[in-house]
Amino acid sequence: xxxxxDIGVNDAAIARHLEVLGDIxxxxxxxxxxxxxxxxxxxxxxxxxxxxxxxxxxxSEGASKGVNPLILxxxxxxxxxxxxxxxxxxxxxxxxxxxxxxxxxxATAPNSVSLARARAILAEMGIxxxxxxYNADAFLRQSPRLTPEQIxxxxxxxxx
Amino acid sequence: MLIQGRVHxxxxxxxxxxxxxxxxxxxxxxxxxxxxxxxxxxxxxxDLPEGMTGELHLTGDGMxxxxxxxxxFTLIGLD
Numbered sequence: 001x002x003x004x005x006d007i008g009v010n011d012a013a014i015a016r017h018l019e020v021l022g023d024i025x026x027x028x029x030x031x032x033x034x035x036x037x038x039x040x041x042x043x044x045x046x047x048x049x050x051x052x053x054x055x056x057x058x059x060s061e062g063a064s065k066g067v068n069p070l071i072l073x074x075x076x077x078x079x080x081x082x083x084x085x086x087x088x089x090x091x092x093x094x095x096x097x098x099x100x101x102x103x104x105x106x107a108t109a110p111n112s113v114s115l116a117r118a119r120a121i122l123a124e125m126g127i128x129x130x131x132x133x134y135n136a137d138a139f140l141r142q143s144p145r146l147t148p149e150q151i152x153x154x155x156x157x158x159x160x
Numbered sequence: 161m162l163i164q165g166r167v168h169x170x171x172x173x174x175x176x177x178x179x180x181x182x183x184x185x186x187x188x189x190x191x192x193x194x195x196x197x198x199x200x201x202x203x204x205x206x207d208l209p210e211g212m213t214g215e216l217h218l219t220g221d222g223m224x225x226x227x228x229x230x231x232x233f234t235l236i237g238l239d
Contacts, residue, residue: 037209045201047213061211087201087213088164097201135168 017050020148023075024050024083025155026096028105029058029115032068036102046105047087051094051145052154056122056129057136059115064132071118072109073158079108092140113158121157125150161193161223164215172208172216174198181222191222 017024026048035041049055055071062069076083079098086095098105113121119129125146133139146154178193198205200214208214 037212039200039203039205039207039209039212043201043203085202088215089166089213137166137168 016148017151021075021152021155023077024096025073025075025151026050026079026083026098027052027055027071027073028102028109029055029060029062029069029071030102030106031059031062031065032070034062034067034102041101041103044099044101044104045084046098046100046102047093047095048098048105049094050096050151052118052151052158053122053127053129053143053146054093054095054140056115056118057133057139057143059118060130060133060139061136063115064134069115070112071115071158072106072112073155074108074110078110079105094145111155111159118154118158121154124157125153161218162215163218164213166213167208167210170210172198174206177220178218191220193218193220193222 014024027050028046028048036046040046049058052071052073055073059069059071079100082099084097084099086093086097089095100108115131119131122129127144127146129143130139172195174195174197176195178191178195181191195216196219197217198208198214199217200208200212205214208216
């Protein structure tokens with residue numbers, strides 16, 4: 001497995017994720033059937049986060065556009081061997097990229113959970129994500145990020 | 161000058177010119193900043209769609225205004 005050193009989590013965090021979760025798990029907040037924007041389709045890349053809070057926030061943005069918001073997720077090993085660099089806000093978004101188009105990513109993702117269910121799981125952890133946001137930036141700047149242990153709990157609950 | 165951020169509305173295309181900077185505390189300074197280059201995920205792009213993050217390489221007048229404005233700010237007035 002290759003891990004780029006410039007992704008949104010540092011080496012120590014990656015080691016903790018591997019220790020606790022057995023792999024790096026990636027999460028994408030989107031809406032059902034959304035093929036991604038034209039650029040992502042062209043360059044064959046899907047932005048994801050290693051943190052479900054971030055993905056849930058982006059699904060909440062999708063809810064503001066009104067079509068079946070959800071979070072797609074799975075272990076890195078389900079999507080190929082390499083995690084790519086995040087983009088310019090990789091630290092804020094705990095972002096890593098996957099070398100698949102968003103449609104390919106959606107077709108490959110082994111798990112999905114509705115925005116409503118994800119919000120309920122996070123609320124049980126004390127993190128309230130709005131049901132709909134036009135712009136997730138302010139939320140992302142003030143919201144906490146999950147520990148690997150909390151991510152494991154989220155995965156267990158969301159996979160039921 | 162290089163700025164980084166996320167597109168909140170519309171699509172930014174290479175060659176467009178921003179004519180203002182919107183910021184609650186600083187008012188609306190007048191600028192004329194042309195987008196010479198767009199970069200995202202190590203790709204040089206012709207456009208940056210709504211919702212996507214990236215870097216804008218800008219040239220023109222008013223660049224000195226930008227560092228004085230608290231982030232986040234919004235470039236407005238596409239030609």
